[in-house]
Amino acid sequence: xxxxxxxxxxxxxxxxxxxxxxxxxxxxxxxxxxxxxxxxxxxxxxxxxxxxxxxxxxxxxxxxxxxxxxxxxxxxxxxxxxxxxxxxxxxxxxxxxxxxxxxxxxxxxxxxxxxxxxxxxxxxxxxxxxxxxxxxxxxxxxxxxxxxxxxxxxxxxxxxxxxxxxxxxxxxxxxxxxxxxxxxxxxxxxxxxxxxxxxxxxxxxxxxxxxxxxxxxxxxxxxxxxxxxxxxx
Amino acid sequence: xxxxxxxxxxxxxxxxxxxxxxxxxxxxxxxxxxxxxxxxxxxxxxxxxxxxxxxxxxxxxxxxxxxxxxxxxxxxxxxxxxxxxxxxxxxxxxxxxxxxxxxxxxxxxxxxxxxxxxxxxxxxxxxxxxxxxxxxxxxxxxxxxxxxxxxxxxxxxxxxxxxxxxxxxxxxxxxxxxxxxxxxxxxxxxxxxxxxxxxxxxxxxxxxxxxxxxxxxxxxxxxxxxxxxxx
Numbered sequence: 001x002x003x004x005x006x007x008x009x010x011x012x013x014x015x016x017x018x019x020x021x022x023x024x025x026x027x028x029x030x031x032x033x034x035x036x037x038x039x040x041x042x043x044x045x046x047x048x049x050x051x052x053x054x055x056x057x058x059x060x061x062x063x064x065x066x067x068x069x070x071x072x073x074x075x076x077x078x079x080x081x082x083x084x085x086x087x088x089x090x091x092x093x094x095x096x097x098x099x100x101x102x103x104x105x106x107x108x109x110x111x112x113x114x115x116x117x118x119x120x121x122x123x124x125x126x127x128x129x130x131x132x133x134x135x136x137x138x139x140x141x142x143x144x145x146x147x148x149x150x151x152x153x154x155x156x157x158x159x160x161x162x163x164x165x166x167x168x169x170x171x172x173x174x175x176x177x178x179x180x181x182x183x184x185x186x187x188x189x190x191x192x193x194x195x196x197x198x199x200x201x202x203x204x205x206x207x208x209x210x211x212x213x214x215x216x217x218x219x220x221x222x223x224x225x226x227x228x229x230x231x232x233x
Numbered sequence: 234x235x236x237x238x239x240x241x242x243x244x245x246x247x248x249x250x251x252x253x254x255x256x257x258x259x260x261x262x263x264x265x266x267x268x269x270x271x272x273x274x275x276x277x278x279x280x281x282x283x284x285x286x287x288x289x290x291x292x293x294x295x296x297x298x299x300x301x302x303x304x305x306x307x308x309x310x311x312x313x314x315x316x317x318x319x320x321x322x323x324x325x326x327x328x329x330x331x332x333x334x335x336x337x338x339x340x341x342x343x344x345x346x347x348x349x350x351x352x353x354x355x356x357x358x359x360x361x362x363x364x365x366x367x368x369x370x371x372x373x374x375x376x377x378x379x380x381x382x383x384x385x386x387x388x389x390x391x392x393x394x395x396x397x398x399x400x401x402x403x404x405x406x407x408x409x410x411x412x413x414x415x416x417x418x419x420x421x422x423x424x425x426x427x428x429x430x431x432x433x434x435x436x437x438x439x440x441x442x443x444x445x446x447x448x449x450x451x452x453x454x455x456x457x458x459x460x461x462x463x464x
Binding site for chain 2: 058059062063064065066067068070071074075076077078079161164165166167168169171172179183186192193196197199200203204207208
């Protein structure tokens with residue numbers, strides 16, 4: 001085992017890690033913005049409104065992320081219209097393609113988590129809010145969604161970990177994220193085992209940090225659900 | 234209708250390879266999952282630690298990294314081991330073997346948790362009763378626990394299989410001629426990436442629906458003799 005080479009590669013790997021985190025953060029934020037309206041449509045009482053998000057979620061959860069990335073990155077160039085449109089400078093860049101594919105993917109998963117969480121809020125609370133004179137949107141904003149966030153948080157933590165691991169696929173469309181950087185270094189020094197182990201360690205650290213972070217967050221926002229601690233008498 | 238330009242046959246070949254890959258990884262993963270669960274529930278501290286390390290490590294790593302490390306990382310090791318037995322040629326895993334190993338290890342780490350939960354869901358009294366009848370630990374495991382574990386673990390394993398099915402696409406990156414790679418090869422001829430990747434996506438969806446239908450059937454069969462609450 002060549003530890004020296006591992007340490008030597010570290011600055012480059014950390015550079016890749018920054019891009020990985022950037023991709024993940026961007027995608028999670030955009031995915032969350034997608035997810036809320038989709039989840040709301042998904043719980044609509046109108047069957048026609050329900051079917052659109054259902055198809056969207058089914059497609060993105062039922063196909064490999066790799067296909068989705070290739071569809072955006074390679075697929076977009078098939079159409080003359082796209083190539084001549086003002087969107088082309090964006091769709092030409094692997095960076096934005098990765099973010100588009102990741103956000104749509106995580107958006108579908110997040111929407112499903114939100115839907116489950118919203119449906120877990122007892123329906124009587126919504127009725128009570130309506131009785132108190134709140135409109136349905138206001139009842140959702142003040143009563144349902146705040147509780148849904150709390151219920152959905154553990155599942156969302158898992159989704160964030162999946163996104164970090166999934167972001168390694170950005171390396172397949174030439175991006176130099178942690179995985180891409182690792183593969184580039186291996187192409188130069190042929191030390192596959194050492195470099196993959198080093199990258200693996202960084203991924204493990206990332207997963208660990210985010211798992212702990214979400215555990216802490218969960219503890220914070222469920223404080224009122226636990227019996228009072230008798231510490232500050 | 235979509236014009237496949239004579240590549241329809243290639244799609245079918247690819248889908249068949251994808252299924253073979255998933256099936257191979259499923260078998261390996263189930264075995265690893267059972268061993269892992271046995272390790273987690275064992276009284277031995279060493280077995281606990283080993284199984285714990287296995288699940289924590291594998292579940293924290295990207296699947297792509299596992300596929301690549303098994304394919305590129307094992308070649309050197311295998312060549313060295315072959316050297317001890319007097320072979321001096323270069324030895325490496327075939328893409329299929331590497332894919333099955335990598336995806337099997339991944340599936341196994343998640344299946345460990347599913348099996349552990351299922352085993353713990355079996356009433357303790359049954360195990361005590363088996364011991365009282367004079368069965369040893371192994372006999373109790375194979376005759377009392379395992380037959381019941383399937384029923385409880387089935388929904389969880391079904392979900393894991395759907396994840397596995399999608400992860401098979403990663404093995405295209407080490408050159409196995411499965412659905413994804415067949416599609417890429419077809420695209421280099423037809424220059425219609427969107428159409429062809431979309432077709433591939435719909436084949437994956439079809440495989441997903443097929444799996445879900447089969448799981449429904451299997452779950453109903455496994456649950457015959459059990460009355461659902463409220464029915």
